[in-house]
Amino acid sequence: GGGGAKKGAKGDQGGPEVFRPTGQKEGILDELKDMKIEGRDVPEWMKPSEGLLSKVNADRELASAVDNAKITRAIEEVSKDPQAWLKYKDDPEVSSYFAKMMGVFGKQYEEHEAKA
Numbered sequence: 001g002g003g004g005a006k007k008g009a010k011g012d013q014g015g016p017e018v019f020r021p022t023g024q025k026e027g028i029l030d031e032l033k034d035m036k037i038e039g040r041d042v043p044e045w046m047k048p049s050e051g052l053l054s055k056v057n058a059d060r061e062l063a064s065a066v067d068n069a070k071i072t073r074a075i076e077e078v079s080k081d082p083q084a085w086l087k088y089k090d091d092p093e094v095s096s097y098f099a100k101m102m103g104v105f106g107k108q109y110e111e112h113e114a115k116a
Helices: 028-034 050-058 060-067 069-080 082-088 092-115
Strands: none
Touching (some): 050 060, 050 092, 060 069, 069 082, 069 092
16 A cells, blocks of 8 residues: 655645734733633633623723723733732722722622523
């Protein structure tokens, strides 16, 4: 018998690049995606989803947080090291955001459990 091994295609550039017309981020959901949350071993209800996005966008404080460098930095730091929260807990702006976001995650969890 003869081996009919195919040769690999040359010039494979990989996947197409995605360009957003405005160049703007989708808000906090992009921040969550940038942290690669969906790739980690996190519960289903914590992953960025349409339901989560609509809850975040419905709240102006949460939706505008992506434009606040202090809050986005806090999110990034706390996601890597939960102890970093101690740095921000006395900051009313950051703690208010985190309290609201925890409330949103709480609702997500309740809805997830209701479906289960």
